[in-house]
Amino acid sequence: MSKIIVRGGRKLAGNVKINGAKNAVLPIIAASILGAEGESVIHDAPPLDDVLVINKVLQSLGIEVEYNRQVIRVRAQQIATCEASYDLVRKMRASFLVMGPLLARLGQARISLPGGCAIGTRPIDQHLKGFEAMGADIELGQGYIEAKIKGRLKGAKIYLDVASVGATENIMMAATLAEGTTIIENAAKEPEIVDLANYLNAMGAVIRGAGTGVIRIEGVEKLRGVVHTVIPDRIEAGTYMIAAAITGSDLYMEGAIGDHLRPVISKMQEMGVLIEEDENGIRVCASGPLRAVDVKTLPYPGFPTDMQSQMMALLMVADGTSLVTETVFENRFMHVEEFANMNAQIKVDGRTAIVSGNAKLQGAKVCATDLRAGAALILAALAADGETEITGVHHIDRGYVDITDVLRELGADIHRVVPKEVEEEVVDMGFFNIQPTLA
Ligand SMILES: CC(=O)N[C@H]1[C@@H](OP(=O)(O)OP(=O)(O)OC[C@H]2O[C@@H](n3ccc(=O)[nH]c3=O)[C@H](O)[C@@H]2O)O[C@H](CO)[C@@H](O)[C@@H]1O
Numbered sequence: 325m326s327k328i329i330v331r332g333g334r335k336l337a338g339n340v341k342i343n344g345a346k347n348a349v350l351p352i353i354a355a356s357i358l359g360a361e362g363e364s365v366i367h368d369a370p371p372l373d374d375v376l377v378i379n380k381v382l383q384s385l386g387i388e389v390e391y392n393r394q395v396i397r398v399r400a401q402q403i404a405t406c407e408a409s410y411d412l413v414r415k416m417r418a419s420f421l422v423m424g425p426l427l428a429r430l431g432q433a434r435i436s437l438p439g440g441c442a443i444g445t446r447p448i449d450q451h452l453k454g455f456e457a458m459g460a461d462i463e464l465g466q467g468y469i470e471a472k473i474k475g476r477l478k479g480a481k482i483y484l485d486v487a488s489v490g491a492t493e494n495i496m497m498a499a500t501l502a503e504g505t506t507i508i509e510n511a512a513k514e515p516e517i518v519d520l521a522n523y524l525n526a527m528g529a530v531i532r533g534a535g536t537g538v539i540r541i542e543g544v545e546k547l548r549g550v551v552h553t554v555i556p557d558r559i560e561a562g563t564y565m566i567a568a569a570i571t572g573s574d575l576y577m578e579g580a581i582g583d584h585l586r587p588v589i590s591k592m593q594e595m596g597v598l599i600e601e602d603e604n605g606i607r608v609c610a611s612g613p614l615r616a617v618d619v620k621t622l623p624y625p626g627f628p629t630d631m632q633s634q635m636m637a638l639l640m641v642a643d644g645t646s647l648v649t650e651t652v653f654e655n656r657f658m659h660v661e662e663f664a665n666m667n668a669q670i671k672v673d674g675r676t677a678i679v680s681g682n683a684k685l686q687g688a689k690v691c692a693t694d695l696r697a698g699a700a701l702i703l704a705a706l707a708a709d710g711e712t713e714i715t716g717v718h719h720i721d722r723g724y725v726d727i728t729d730v731l732r733e734l735g736a737d738i739h740r741v742v743p744k745e746v747e748e749e750v751v752d753m754g755f756f757n758i759q760p761t762l763a
Pocket residue numbers: 346347348350417418444445446447448449450451452486487488489490491512623629630652653654
């Protein structure tokens with residue numbers, strides 16, 4: 325079992341080069357299925373476990389995928405099957421995003437129910453409601469969802485009950501090849517939706533309004549592969565911004581886009597952190613005491629749920645009591661128990677965590693229960709006295725490129741321990757984003 329070991333108390337300094345966004349590249353890779361002609365060349369594809377998994381999903385469909393030096397090439401002229409297997413889809417929720425493109429291209433898709441981080445029940449009813457409105461017949465059985473359409477998908481007006489990121493993406497992709505116009509109301513507005521729409525429009529789709537609550541898609545006959553560069557990862561950038569603040573350090577997040585991080589930046593500024601933005605990135609400089617603030621997660625442009633646990637880590641060391649309210653997922657406080665092992669004082673009351681500040685954090689043995697919870701434990705460990713040992717590292721590998729190496733180069737006392745047998749397995753699977761220290 326791999327572990328990350330952190331000895332807290334070090335200051336950090338330097339530049340962090342922000343990778344392409346995981347949550348943008350995954351739907352874009354799924355969308356590349358729509359390219360019946362030519363080749364898609366996707367630049368700045370971060371070397372993450374999730375990216376490897378979705379590439380394998382496409383390969384299992386008979387699509388040609390090459391991945392080399394953060395560039396993915398997809399040739400989807402031929403698709404051998406419309407079925408995405410349980411073994412791959414269970415590993416990652418975003419693999420369900422192949423449903424819309426397969427349905428549009430082949431008129432049929434059979435996808436296993438998706439897995440992913442256990443941060444809530446995460447239904448897919450809004451995805452299915454969209455496909456049904458466009459004329460698909462949906463059947464559920466034996467852990468699979470099967471969607472079929474006679475002829476072509478039909479444009480429809482679809483109101484989403486929740487502004488779901490995944491449902492907006494899946495429906496938008498399906499609608500690109502539908503007959504007529506599709507309108508998605510109460511659509512999600514995340515920057516990753518805009519990046520996906522830009523990629524699809526470059527392929528020949530006609531999408532207007534991405535980034536607003538109403539997206540209009542005029543269906544076209546055919547899409548072709550194109551070259552696209554993925555937007556920078558706002559959650560990776562936000563996580564390193566908190567690393568700077570929690571250690572009282574000065575870091576520059578190269579490539580980060582301030583407009584994508586507005587709620588995180590403004591909350592950190594309210595806490596007393598100095599933040600400067602320029603056209604190439606964001607500098608975070610923290611030295612004095614931090615003030616407590618209240619945070620409520622919301623769909624974009626609200627405070628991102630994917631930054632909630634990292635922000636909580638910072639609030640644990642601020643002056644005063646903060647309230648953190650999670651409105652997006654119903655089970656995204658699993659890190660609270662792990663923080664408590666590090667001497668944090670947090671009480672959960674329904675969807676709100678009451679965080680008492682000025683915690684004297686102590687190193688402890690803790691477990692990453694999901695991706696962002698794992699990142700938050702690393703952040704807390706950077707500020708803690710003594711040694712923290714973090715297990716459940718595979719969650720962290722889903723979303724952060726070489727996080728231990730990056731932090732060590734910035735000055736942190738952090739390393740990763742990989743047992744010999746795991747290292748061999750990792751190399752076998754081609755998971756190359758791990759620089760192990762052998763136990
Ligand atoms: C790969 C990816 O991009 N993942 C992100 C995406 O996940 P994902 O696309 O899964 O998140 P959604 O926006 O769909 O989920 C938001 C809320 O809507 C609910 N819901 C969703 C779909 C549905 O059919 N029915 C339904 O009720 C969910 O249970 C959740 O409570 O957006 C989340 C919210 O910003 C982020 O935390 C994830 O990092």
